[in-house]
Amino acid sequence: MKKILMVIVDGLADRPIDGKTPLSVANKPNMDKIAAMGINGIMDTIAPGIRPGSDTGHLALLGYDPYKYYSGRGPIEAAGAGINIKPGDVAFRVNFGTVEGEGSIFDKVVVDRRAGRISDTDELVKAVCEGVRLDVEYIFRRGSGHRGALVLKGEGLSDKISDTDPHEIGAKVWRCKPLDDSEEAKRTAEIVNSFMEQSHRILDSHPLNVERAKKGLLKANVLLLRGAGMCPHIPPFEEKYGMKLAVVAGTTLIKGVGRIVKGDIIEVEGATGNKYTNLDGKIKAAIEALNTHDFVLLHIKATDELGHDGDFDGKREFIEKLDKAIEPLLSLDFSKVCMIFTADHSTPVMAKEHTADPVPIAIVHEGVRVDEVTTFSEFEAYKGGLCRIRGRDAINIALDLTDRAKKFGA
Numbered sequence: 001m002k003k004i005l006m007v008i009v010d011g012l013a014d015r016p017i018d019g020k021t022p023l024s025v026a027n028k029p030n031m032d033k034i035a036a037m038g039i040n041g042i043m044d045t046i047a048p049g050i051r052p053g054s055d056t057g058h059l060a061l062l063g064y065d066p067y068k069y070y071s072g073r074g075p076i077e078a079a080g081a082g083i084n085i086k087p088g089d090v091a092f093r094v095n096f097g098t099v100e101g102e103g104s105i106f107d108k109v110v111v112d113r114r115a116g117r118i119s120d121t122d123e124l125v126k127a128v129c130e131g132v133r134l135d136v137e138y139i140f141r142r143g144s145g146h147r148g149a150l151v152l153k154g155e156g157l158s159d160k161i162s163d164t165d166p167h168e169i170g171a172k173v174w175r176c177k178p179l180d181d182s183e184e185a186k187r188t189a190e191i192v193n194s195f196m197e198q199s200h201r202i203l204d205s206h207p208l209n210v211e212r213a214k215k216g217l218l219k220a221n222v223l224l225l226r227g228a229g230m231c232p233h234i235p236p237f238e239e240k241y242g243m244k245l246a247v248v249a250g251t252t253l254i255k256g257v258g259r260i261v262k263g264d265i266i267e268v269e270g271a272t273g274n275k276y277t278n279l280d281g282k283i284k285a286a287i288e289a290l291n292t293h294d295f296v297l298l299h300i301k302a303t304d305e306l307g308h309d310g311d312f313d314g315k316r317e318f319i320e321k322l323d324k325a326i327e328p329l330l331s332l333d334f335s336k337v338c339m340i341f342t343a344d345h346s347t348p349v350m351a352k353e354h355t356a357d358p359v360p361i362a363i364v365h366e367g368v369r370v371d372e373v374t375t376f377s378e379f380e381a382y383k384g385g386l387c388r389i390r391g392r393d394a395i396n397i398a399l400d401l402t403d404r405a406k407k408f409g410a
């Protein structure tokens with residue numbers, strides 16, 4: 001049976017500054033070869049004008065309707081961190097951030113939502129877990145980089161509560177509020193606010209943070225919570241498509257997407273989800289996974305981080321580094337493998353956030369209607385034969401090319 005490889009370069013696409021994007025000016029002969037070998041187009045991961053999160057974007061690319069199956073970022077992040085969420089538990093995405101100011105945690109101002117992109121939070125997580133006492137059981141784990149996941153466990157909880165992450169720097173930490181009149185939401189918000197206060201006290205005076213401050217580094221002294229949600233109910237990928245799924249990713253969230261649809265997560269040494277990740281190792285692992293799995297999702301994260309950081313040159317340089325690393329993909333046997341090369345959304349350096357600008361997509365397989373596009377970029381892709389598709393179409397096209405599609409009608 002033929003195989004499918006979907007390469008998703010997170011936040012790869014951009015909005016032009018003086019007519020240029022990091023992708024359009026990067027020297028990337030291998031991506032251009034992929035464009036030349038395949039059929040090209042632009043893709044609205046969810047729908048035109050809808051800004052995808054990486055979670056909803058990846059669900060759509062795996063063929064799941066995010067409006068039906070998405071139950072918040074928290075549970076996906078928690079699954080990625082290896083936490084087994086049970087019905088009734090409430091999960092959150094957590095950011096190690098930096099606050100300054102006096103008074104309670106809710107009087108303090110967020111000066112960085114990523115604590116200077118801190119990379120090792122093991123000791124800090126341990127201190128929080130040892131010190132914070134709540135009215136419920138909880139699990140707090142680190143994720144990749146500044147990320148983590150918190151799960152409140154037990155009866156009488158609700159996910160109808162607001163974030164404590166204000167989503168912007170210069171703003172005060174938000175107090176968690178119930179979003180409906182239920183006792184459960186009121187109680188959960190109180191528990192969250194207690195977690196915020198206690199964890200801040202522990203982190204602010206932690207020796208590692210005192211040391212960071214001495215070195216002129218930002219303290220990781222607040223845990224910003226967002227995306228509260230409960231256990232998702234989603235059909236396993238294999239049940240839906242009859243294909244075994246493998247996910248090669250360093251980023252906790254994407255591992256989580258793989259786990260909630262019951263795919264296999266391939267761990268690669270040195271896969272960090274940042275610009276120093278082990279690209280060669282990930283590409284090798286993805287190619288190997290094609291021997292054991294039917295559908296392989298290879299995720300590359302750093303382009304998105306560099307977009308969030310507003311770093312045009314950094315994003316271009318990373319694209320060039322990635323381009324060198326993907327060379328082995330060009331030697332795949334495209335009579336047996338269908339390769340989709342694309343992004344989950346745009347993260348323009350000028351916006352430092354995700355936008356709804358469509359992303360380029362190239363599909364390589366024997367027999368595709370190769371078009372005249374020979375450059376992989378936001379400006380060339382739309383001239384290709386795929387024209388403009390939605391995220392959920394990509395997997396269907398691959399199913400058709402690999403002779404898995406069922407005829408609709410007689």
Ligand SMILES: O=C(O)[C@H](O)COP(=O)(O)O
Binds near residue numbers: 054113147253
């Ligand atoms: O990198 C991530 O996890 C997200 O795409 C952005 O999240 P952040 O703004 O909290 O870093």
Ligand SMILES: [Mg+2]
Binds near residue numbers: 053054057304345
């Ligand atoms: Mg993304």
